[in-house]
Amino acid sequence: MTKNIAENIHHIKQRILNTAKKCHRDPNQITLLAVSKTKSAQQINEAIQTGQYQFGENYVKEGIEKIHYFREHLQNMSLIWHFIGPLQSNKTRLVAENFDWIHTLDRFKIAERLSGQRPKALSPLNGLIQINISHETTKSGIHPEALFDLAEKINALPNLTLRGIMAIPAAGMNEKVQKQEYNEMFSLYSQLKQQYPQVDTLSLGMSNDMEVAIAAGSTLIRIGIAIFGTRNQRE
Ligand SMILES: *Cc1c(COP(=O)(O)O)cnc(C)c1O
Numbered sequence: 001m002t003k004n005i006a007e008n009i010h011h012i013k014q015r016i017l018n019t020a021k022k023c024h025r026d027p028n029q030i031t032l033l034a035v036s037k038t039k040s041a042q043q044i045n046e047a048i049q050t051g052q053y054q055f056g057e058n059y060v061k062e063g064i065e066k067i068h069y070f071r072e073h074l075q076n077m078s079l080i081w082h083f084i085g086p087l088q089s090n091k092t093r094l095v096a097e098n099f100d101w102i103h104t105l106d107r108f109k110i111a112e113r114l115s116g117q118r119p120k121a122l123s124p125l126n127g128l129i130q131i132n133i134s135h136e137t138t139k140s141g142i143h144p145e146a147l148f149d150l151a152e153k154i155n156a157l158p159n160l161t162l163r164g165i166m167a168i169p170a171a172g173m174n175e176k177v178q179k180q181e182y183n184e185m186f187s188l189y190s191q192l193k194q195q196y197p198q199v200d201t202l203s204l205g206m207s208n209d210m211e212v213a214i215a216a217g218s219t220l221i222r223i224g225i226a227i228f229g230t231r232n233q234r235e
Helices: 005-022 041-049 060-073 089-098 108-117 144-155 175-195 210-216
Strands: 031-035 054-057 080-083 101-105 125-130 160-166 201-203 220-223
Touching: 005 031, 005 041, 005 210, 041 060, 054 060, 060 080, 060 089, 089 108, 101 108, 101 160, 108 125, 108 144, 108 160, 125 144, 125 201, 144 160, 144 175, 160 175, 175 201, 175 210, 201 220, 210 220
Parallel strands: 031 054, 031 220, 054 080, 080 101, 101 125, 125 160, 160 201
Antiparallel strands: none
């Protein structure tokens, strides 16, 4: 059922190049994150063979099993693991000790715990603040007006580096609203970047909206289905 993962990655890279060209952006400024939730180490390995080294996971336990597996089997290959799911405070230690990035910061308490629990031997955890750009009541993320307060507090944490913002826009909105929201994300990102020079990441765009996101200025697209096929059931 899943098409060849290598072929899919090749195709996504082509889409990145084409879109970048159309909107006069440097394609090297757009990072492809392969979202591997529910996928096996074997499938991730197929992606690694193509030179894909950055992976996104949504569930702490499942992600850590894969991280440990690849640490054992590919000691010399430095994979970069992004935690992109909602995080409860009782699981912060596992993320602090194993992941390289977290995309879903929306409470100072969680950020503070992550910084405190980050092992000294590792470089600081890279963090993105999640913005609830579509103002959905059920979604995680902060409202745009709250960004600069939270950013100031997070920026002061010693073992967490604020790298930018991320959003999961509501599905199925009309094109005009969609563009507005993506442009609003870019504007927040640009303001944040002016204030904090280390900010360099706007995490926006998935399989269905990657072109719109790149046109709006995304620097990191999170692609699952278009690489690995439809998701497996979680056990
Ligand atoms: C699952 C997921 C993705 C990937 O979405 P696709 O539609 O499979 O490309 C991206 N970002 C987040 C936060 C996700 O949970």
